Structures are given as C-alpha cells and as structure tokens.
Amino acid sequence: MKDENCIFCKIAAGEIPSNTIYEDGDFRVILDLNPAAKGHALILPKEHCADIYEIDEELAGKVMKLAKKLAVHMTEKLSCDGFNILQNNHEVAGQTVFHFHMHLIPRYKEAKNNDILMWSHETFTPEEMAAIRDQIQYR
Ligand code: 5GP
Numbered sequence: 001m002k003d004e005n006c007i008f009c010k011i012a013a014g015e016i017p018s019n020t021i022y023e024d025g026d027f028r029v030i031l032d033l034n035p036a037a038k039g040h041a042l043i044l045p046k047e048h049c050a051d052i053y054e055i056d057e058e059l060a061g062k063v064m065k066l067a068k069k070l071a072v073h074m075t076e077k078l079s080c081d082g083f084n085i086l087q088n089n090h091e092v093a094g095q096t097v098f099h100f101h102m103h104l105i106p107r108y109k110e111a112k113n114n115d116i117l118m119w120s121h122e123t124f125t126p127e128e129m130a131a132i133r134d135q136i137q138y139r
C-alpha cells in the first residue's frame with residue numbers, strides 16, 4: 001500500500017527520480033540525498049510502513065538479507081574500511097522520514113567526520129541493570 005503523502009513511497013515507486021543502485025519487487029535502494037559518507041544508501045521497502053513497529057516480520061528479514069549482500073558488494077566496489085547498518089524509529093531516535101528505511105553507511109579510515117555515530121554513556125547500578133534485564137527478558 002502506498003501513502004500518497006509519503007516521499008519515500010513516491011521514490012520507491014519511481015515517481016520521483018533517485019540515484020537507484022538496486023531494485024527488485026520488494027525494494028528500491030537509493031543514494032541518500034545528504035550522505036554521511038561516500039556511498040551512503042537507503043533500503044526502501046516499496047510497501048509503505050512507517051517503522052520497525054509496523055514492518056512485516058518476513059519483509060524485515062528480507063531487508064537484513066539485502067543489507068548483508070549490499071554491504072559486501074559496496075565494500076568491494078568502494079574499498080571502504082568498515083560499514084554501519086542502522087535504522088531509526090520515531091523522532092526521539094532520529095527518524096526524520098516516516099517510511100521505514102535501513103541506512104547503509106560505508107566508513108573510511110581517512111574520513112574527517114568519523115565521530116558521526118559516537119554516543120555518550122548512561123550509568124546504571126548493578127541492581128538497576130538486573131531490573132532492566134528482568135523487564136525486557138524475552139521468552
Ligand atoms: P532518518 O533520519 O529518517 O533515519 O533518515 C532519513 C534520511 O533520508 C536522511 O539521511 C536524509 O538525508 C534522507 N533523505 C531525506 N529526503 C530524501 C530524499 O528526498 N531523497 C533521498 N535520496 N534521501 C532523502
């Protein structure tokens with residue numbers, strides 16, 4: 001299903017031009033308009049879903065398989081030194097376009113902005129850690 005107000009739906013459908021590096025029945029993979037690094041790309045499902053909470057589990061699995069293939073391919077072609085695969089959900093987590101997308105970010109030792117994904121740390125007591133562990137234990 002397509003959301004008429006969603007820019008990534010339009011890009012995924014080919015209605016808005018993009019630098020496409022891969023396309024199949026489920027996905028279009030495009031270069032990010034404001035790349036964090038040379039080759040920064042986005043995997044866009046053609047089906048509209050806003051985020052990880054909405055995406056179909058099977059499609060989410062396909063996203064990861066494609067990310068794996070493209071990471072290998074892009075690393076070979078770009079001769080990058082490492083790779084980030086990341087995906088933001090909701091504004092507080094940095095999401096700015098509310099159509100699920102997976103970032104593929106090649107990383108280069110010589111890049112000047114290598115702190116782009118550094119974060120500061122929070123501290124929890126051992127008791128708090130145990131409570132958090134119990135809270136999110138998944139069975
Ligand atoms: P988010 O912050 O939601 O995880 O990532 C959105 C990404 O989409 C950003 O990196 C931004 O540069 C990129 N972006 C936003 N609008 C467009 C667009 O119209 N075309 C392309 N190719 N990338 C876009």
Ligand code: ZN
Binds near residue numbers: 048049
């Ligand atoms: Zn959409």
